[in-house]
Amino acid sequence: MLDYTKHTLENGLDVIVHEDHRCPIVAVNLWYHVGSKNEQPGRTGLAHLFEHLMFEGSAHNDSSYFTPLQQVGAALNGSTSCDRTNYWEVVPTSALDLALWLESDRMGYLLPALTAPKFENQRDVVLNERRQQYENRPYGMALMALMAALFPSGHPYHWTTIGETADLHAATLEEAHAFFRTYYHPGNVSLTVAGDVETGAALARVRRYFEEIPAGPPIPPVMVGGEHVTPDVASPDGIRLLLEDRVELPRLYLAWRTPRLFADGDAEMDILAEVLTGGKTSRLYRTLVHERRIATDVSAAQGSRELAGWFAITATAAPGHEVDELERVIGNELAALADAGPETHEIERCLTQVEAQFVYGLQTVGGFSGRSDQLNAYNVYTGDPGFMMQDRARYQKVTADRVRDLAATPLTGGRRVALSVVPHGAAGRALAGSTAARVS
Amino acid sequence: MTPGVDRSRVPQPGPVPTVRFPAVRVVRLSNGLAMRTVEHPGPPVVTFLLAMPAGSASDPAGQAGLAALTADLLDEGSDERTALELHAALDRIGARFGIEVGADATRVFLTTLSRSAAEGLALLAEIVARPRFDETDVARVRDLRRSRLQQLRAVPGAVADRVFLETLYPAHPYGHLGIGTDDSLSRLTAADVQRFHRDAYQLGPATLIAVGALTHDRFVEAAERAFGEVPVRPVCDAVVVDAAGLGAPGPPSARLVLVDRPGAVQSELRVGHVAAARSTPDYHALQVLNMVIGGQFVSRLNLSLREEKGYTYGVRTAFDCRRAPGPFAMQSSVQSGATVEVLQEVFAQMEAIGRDRPVTPTELDLARAALTGGFPRGLETASQVARGVGRLVLYRLREDYYDQFVTQVEAVDASAVTAAATAHLHADRAVAVIVGPADEIAPGLGVLNLGDPERVEP
Numbered sequence: 007m008l009d010y011t012k013h014t015l016e017n018g019l020d021v022i023v024h025e026d027h028r029c030p031i032v033a034v035n036l037w038y039h040v041g042s043k044n045e046q047p048g049r050t051g052l053a054h055l056f057e058h059l060m061f062e063g064s065a066h067n068d069s070s071y072f073t074p075l076q077q078v079g080a081a082l083n084g085s086t087s088c089d090r091t092n093y094w095e096v097v098p099t100s101a102l103d104l105a106l107w108l109e110s111d112r113m114g115y116l117l118p119a120l121t122a123p124k125f126e127n128q129r130d131v132v133l134n135e136r137r138q139q140y141e142n143r144p145y146g147m148a149l150m151a152l153m154a155a156l157f158p159s160g161h162p163y164h165w166t167t168i169g170e171t172a173d174l175h176a177a178t179l180e181e182a183h184a185f186f187r188t189y190y191h192p193g194n195v196s197l198t199v200a201g202d203v204e205t206g207a208a209l210a211r212v213r214r215y216f217e218e219i220p221a222g223p224p225i226p227p228v229m230v231g232g233e234h235v236t237p238d239v240a241s242p243d244g245i246r247l248l249l250e251d252r253v254e255l256p257r258l259y260l261a262w263r264t265p266r267l268f269a270d271g272d273a274e275m276d277i278l279a280e281v282l283t284g285g286k287t288s289r290l291y292r293t294l295v296h297e298r299r300i301a302t303d304v305s306a307a308q309g310s311r312e313l314a315g316w317f318a319i320t321a322t323a324a325p326g327h328e329v330d331e332l333e334r335v336i337g338n339e340l341a342a343l344a345d346a347g348p349e350t351h352e353i354e355r356c357l358t359q360v361e362a363q364f365v366y367g368l369q370t371v372g373g374f375s376g377r378s379d380q381l382n383a384y385n386v387y388t389g390d391p392g393f394m395m396q397d398r399a400r401y402q403k404v405t406a407d408r409v410r411d412l413a414a415t416p417l418t419g420g421r422r423v424a425l426s427v428v429p430h431g432a433a434g435r436a437l438a439g440s441t442a443a444r445v446s
Numbered sequence: 447m448t449p450g451v452d453r454s455r456v457p458q459p460g461p462v463p464t465v466r467f468p469a470v471r472v473v474r475l476s477n478g479l480a481m482r483t484v485e486h487p488g489p490p491v492v493t494f495l496l497a498m499p500a501g502s503a504s505d506p507a508g509q510a511g512l513a514a515l516t517a518d519l520l521d522e523g524s525d526e527r528t529a530l531e532l533h534a535a536l537d538r539i540g541a542r543f544g545i546e547v548g549a550d551a552t553r554v555f556l557t558t559l560s561r562s563a564a565e566g567l568a569l570l571a572e573i574v575a576r577p578r579f580d581e582t583d584v585a586r587v588r589d590l591r592r593s594r595l596q597q598l599r600a601v602p603g604a605v606a607d608r609v610f611l612e613t614l615y616p617a618h619p620y621g622h623l624g625i626g627t628d629d630s631l632s633r634l635t636a637a638d639v640q641r642f643h644r645d646a647y648q649l650g651p652a653t654l655i656a657v658g659a660l661t662h663d664r665f666v667e668a669a670e671r672a673f674g675e676v677p678v679r680p681v682c683d684a685v686v687v688d689a690a691g692l693g694a695p696g697p698p699s700a701r702l703v704l705v706d707r708p709g710a711v712q713s714e715l716r717v718g719h720v721a722a723a724r725s726t727p728d729y730h731a732l733q734v735l736n737m738v739i740g741g742q743f744v745s746r747l748n749l750s751l752r753e754e755k756g757y758t759y760g761v762r763t764a765f766d767c768r769r770a771p772g773p774f775a776m777q778s779s780v781q782s783g784a785t786v787e788v789l790q791e792v793f794a795q796m797e798a799i800g801r802d803r804p805v806t807p808t809e810l811d812l813a814r815a816a817l818t819g820g821f822p823r824g825l826e827t828a829s830q831v832a833r834g835v836g837r838l839v840l841y842r843l844r845e846d847y848y849d850q851f852v853t854q855v856e857a858v859d860a861s862a863v864t865a866a867a868t869a870h871l872h873a874d875r876a877v878a879v880i881v882g883p884a885d886e887i888a889p890g891l892g893v894l895n896l897g898d899p900e901r902v903e904p
Contacts, residue, residue, distance in 0.1 A: 028488055029826045030463035066453040070753065072743040074456045077812050079819020098819055101459035111453065130756025137711045138759050138779045144600045214450055254596045286533040299586060302593040325593055355537045362540025365559060368489040369827040
């Protein structure tokens with residue numbers, strides 16, 4: 007469905023080129039196959055902090071990475087997840103050399119420019135990012151509590167990408183340098199050039215800028231505290247947690263461990279999320295928000311990650327209502343689904359949404375979730391940039407019976423994490439039997 | 447180093463390719479509805495936008511939130527269908543439906559696959575022209591919005607936005623958030639919503655915009671079928687849809703406002719004042735000025751407060767040019783201990799750029815290039831193009847506005863930036879709003895010389 011070519015350079019760099027000549031722009035997108043799962047307890051947050059350092063200049067452009075790119079009107083950004091770190095810019099076609107020069111310079115020659123003052127500055131920026139996006143935001147600490155409970159210590163998803171404050175304070179410049187040497191080299195990267203380019207010429211230019219960067223050492227396996235991780239262990243049994251927060255309305259999170267990305271059952275969990283909360287006709291929206299009016303909002307999502315998946319339903323109690331009411335009604339809906347399965351028209355609705363989503367996702371060449379990002383995602387996670395075809399086929403094969411089975415297990419089994427986030431001083435409004443979650 | 451790569455200097459890119467805004471065909475449907483169509487090849491996607499020139503500034507006195515509540519109720523059932531039936535129909539074509547209520551305008555969007563264009567347009571007409579507005583639906587949606595308002599009291603950015611507008615625009619239609627207040631919402635009834643819809647949703651001044659992988663003729667044909675029977679009348683005289691009706695904003699109600707958020711680790715900040723209308727001849731100069739002071743990552747404020755001092759995750763400024771003079775605003779969330787220092791710097795930078803620290807040649811090049819180089823990127827998707835056309839009609843811009851954009855930006859020189867700063871940036875009357883831990887911040891505020899802060903509840 008997406009035309010592309012893929013070449014692997016001698017230093018291990020995967021290069022994917024996709025042509026689209028409708029708009030005179032080109033997207034350069036790089037996925038470094040490293041994320042917070044590669045961190046160690048005590049140094050959480052390092053992968054994301056490192057992402058920031060990639061924008062602070064490299065040996066031959068020792069100024070902000072943004073300056074030369076904003077000079078050509080580029081859009082650019084980066085992000086870190088538990089599994090990968092991506093970087094992208096979208097530039098006018100005439101600035102492709104500039105983008106490749108800059109990306110290759112920070113891949114090949116970052117460390118001479120990575121100094122203590124920059125490290126200290128970006129540590130402060132990240133601490134402020136943490137304050138803004140997590141600590142000072144209503145319900146902002148919920149994700150940390152959920153991840154910690156779903157993935158017990160020893161699992162690399164136990165912590166979130168932003169990291170622990172104490173760990174961010176403890177990180178050193180030397181550790182950042184070592185992190186770069188371990189993970190930031192061509193063999194751990196997938197690079198896509200997409201847009202108004204000729205494939206042969208684009209590949210030649212990528213070779214010109216990146217071939218000189220030496221191959222790096224093999225990437226160490228994901229281990230925590232010297233132990234191999236056991237990704238498939240199920241959710242802990244029936245955990246109930248509460249967080250007091252600066253919020254007006256209590257919110258309930260119900261979460262389970264589920265199949266990992268592209269594993270059997272992963273697509274079914276996406277469909278299940280859509281059946282439950284996709285749009286106003288979905289089962290939980292209709293029941294909780296539209297008919298009973300006991301919730302102000304409800305959402306569900308399958309978080310498909312490389313090592314494991316997790317599924318969460320989130321609902322906020324309407325004024326005058328409590329989370330135990332939400333838990334009861336959601337439980338009834340899940341039981342009904344586990345018993346009778348979804349109806350044919352529900353599956354059809356979900357498949358239409360999924361199909362439309364694939365088409366809408368083709369509209370941009372660059373940016374987060376644009377075509378270049380998708381090609382890299384498929385390449386990094388499956389080795390095949392053209393995996394979109396198989397990805398779509400997974401959904402076509404989803405059956406109502408299979409969705410019913412997954413609604414039964416795990417969603418109606420006991421292996422669940424239930425987190426209540428309640429206003430300060432209102433611990434009694436959490437689900438009965440909840441204990442305080444430890445987050446900082 | 448391999449021969450061939452010169453790393454002694456960053457490559458100088460060639461000129462930005464010239465891009466024209468795609469051809470817009472202007473038509474009038476047989477019922478008189480204005481329509482603009484754009485053929486936009488690519489993935490089989492179409493975006494429809496119905497642009498109407500009444501937004502939350504058209505809320506009647508004492509009924510803040512009515513425009514947004516009405517918009518929110520459009521897709522809660524029609525003459526033909528209940529809310530759930532309507533959404534089932536939208537789901538069947540994989541549509542993405544959304545409504546944006548700004549101060550000056552309401553924009554109703556529907557994106558669907560090209561093959562479903564006709565059904566999409568028919569649904570859009572049904573939603574906009576024949577909403578049901580049942581008592582029970584109105585009560586349900588009003589309660590949801592009141593709950594939302596309650597939750598926003600705990601969101602520092604939302605509190606800062608609300609207080610900033612209230613302070614800048616006392617007794618002016620721009621002085622409230624679209625969602626309104628709990629007091630106003632609690633009194634709104636189905637009859638109010640029906641009346642507002644009858645008065646403001648007349649299609650006389652509206653424009654239907656269609657962009658995507660279809661031909662002009664197919665768009666028009668489908669629109670004739672969907673909208674052909676809808677009467678096109680002017681909006682009621684009582685509904686404000688022009689600058690004169692909005693009136694000139696007066697002075698702010700305070701210079702310094704503090705909203706206590708005990709124990710908060712950051713202060714959410716807004717600094718600014720009433721600035722320029724969209725019709726200002728200085729529009730392009732203001733955009734360049736904004737890029738220099740705070741409109742992009744490498745702006746003066748972001749480089750100083752984030753990249754040198756590490757006080758914040760980011761700073762942004764914007765001139766929000768509206769039908770009547772809109773706000774200039776700096777926004778940032780900063781570690782609470784740095785609150786006063788940050789405010790001092792923001793005021794100082796606002797002052798300096800028009801006086802003793804004018805824009806440098808490098809800054810000027812960077813700011814202009816960022817605007818002109820970024821132009822092609824904004825024409826990639828159907829919805830980007832639809833938004834662009836929407837701005838043309840809502841702000842009555844010249845038909846060749848986009849084709850002149852690059853030339854106009856390139857014509858902005860240093861003296862134009864300084865003149866724009868002198869005319870439109872006023873540190874001496876800027877308002878500062880702080881949402882943060884009052885006991886930590888209040889003792890240091892004296893150095894700002896803005897008097898005692900007015901204290902406002904969240």
